[in-house]
Amino acid sequence: MTNKLWFQAGVGIILALVIIRLFIEVQGIFDPLFIIAGTIFVPLLLGGVLFYLTRPILYFLEKRGLPKWASIISIILAIVLVFWVLYALIGPVVTDQVNSLVDSAPEIIEDVEGYAQYLLDQRSRLPDSVQEQINGMTDNIGDWASNIGSVLMSFITGLISGIVSLILVPFFLIYLLIDHKKFVPFVSGFFSGERKSWIIKALQDIDKTLRAYIQGQLFVSFLVGLMLLIGYWIIDLEYALLLALIGMVTNVIPFLGPYIAVIPAVIIALVTDPVKVIWVLVIMLVAQQIEGNLITPNVMGNALDVHPLTVITLILAAGSIAGLWGIILAIPFYAVVKSIAKNVYARRQEIRETATRDV
Numbered sequence: 001m002t003n004k005l006w007f008q009a010g011v012g013i014i015l016a017l018v019i020i021r022l023f024i025e026v027q028g029i030f031d032p033l034f035i036i037a038g039t040i041f042v043p044l045l046l047g048g049v050l051f052y053l054t055r056p057i058l059y060f061l062e063k064r065g066l067p068k069w070a071s072i073i074s075i076i077l078a079i080v081l082v083f084w085v086l087y088a089l090i091g092p093v094v095t096d097q098v099n100s101l102v103d104s105a106p107e108i109i110e111d112v113e114g115y116a117q118y119l120l121d122q123r124s125r126l127p128d129s130v131q132e133q134i135n136g137m138t139d140n141i142g143d144w145a146s147n148i149g150s151v152l153m154s155f156i157t158g159l160i161s162g163i164v165s166l167i168l169v170p171f172f173l174i175y176l177l178i179d180h181k182k183f184v185p186f187v188s189g190f191f192s193g194e195r196k197s198w199i200i201k202a203l204q205d206i207d208k209t210l211r212a213y214i215q216g217q218l219f220v221s222f223l224v225g226l227m228l229l230i231g232y233w234i235i236d237l238e239y240a241l242l243l244a245l246i247g248m249v250t251n252v253i254p255f256l257g258p259y260i261a262v263i264p265a266v267i268i269a270l271v272t273d274p275v276k277v278i279w280v281l282v283i284m285l286v287a288q289q290i291e292g293n294l295i296t297p298n299v300m301g302n303a304l305d306v307h308p309l310t311v312i313t314l315i316l317a318a319g320s321i322a323g324l325w326g327i328i329l330a331i332p333f334y335a336v337v338k339s340i341a342k343n344v345y346a347r348r349q350e351i352r353e354t355a356t357r358d359v
Contacts, residue, residue: 040168047172050079051180052214058177072177076170090241097242107271202343209339213332216296221251224291228261231283237265238272247284251291253324254331255311258288310334 054075061071188199225248232240247261262284269276314334318326 043166043168044172046166046169047176049214049218050169050173051176052211053218054079054173054177055180055211068178072174075177076174090245093241094245097239101239101242198343198347202340205339205343206336209335210332213335217252220291220296221248223295224248224251224258224287227287227290228265228283231287232265232280235276235279235283237276237280238268243268247287253327255315256327258284 057075057078058068058071061074062068066074184200184203187203188196191199225244228247229240229244232243237243243261243265246264247258250257250261253260262280265280265284266277269280311331314330315327318330318333320326322329
């Protein structure tokens, strides 16, 4: 029985739960490690994203005979140039739209409150259970509004801390570009024989999965933002560029991103011209249909092969456990775990077939 896969899996799950429980009991000991990990998490993550975006350029330059140090310097200069060009092209427009939006914020809030009050006035026509839920939501909104000062202060503090941590991103990127080829030999060096070959293949599959997800997801988000920008320009929606940038950024969040992006666009359309709300919804629907049925399958292919129901389940679970970062990282984390599981299963099948032939 001990050789059965289900028994070994059960024992592994029990041991994992025991370890997690023990870790929770003594987690205070690891608080300094959590602080350090939290400090370097964002710059390391951004450095990793830039690494997967720029690694093909590094290989291209090296194949053309350029030394590695010169290739890395060229990549850093190219990144700086790209950000400078983007800032020069869209920076003034975005700044003007943000300033205009801030100036118009009181009127927008007043209009939204008017619509909300109208809807609340109609709640007497709703069933008692629905009225109780609405009253509870209203109380929660009031509590949040009373704490808005502390929320804004926390946001500003987190923003400043995030900007400071961005200084580390170039350093992580440079070292990843320099030493990334040493990682697989270092890890596989602890093993030998067929097990070493399996470790190398598993790490290569993980690398392939992360590369496909990061490069594909960012390219898809860019195209979605471009489609939204064109659509918003066509209907002459105010703050079109700013809203399209919000849509591009939130599209990084699987499944929930489009719904988050449409909220500010609907609010702006509602307070300027209610008819445009329908057009905003149509534009978002068309963009998501094109992205889901045409762009994503051709850009990312079957690299991840995650069922939509699995995506929803993972996002809900990860959001409850780790908040926004859990939502963003749930799908790539699942894809990596799935890749490891596939390699483990394939390795067990090879061992079983070899044992069968020997018998």
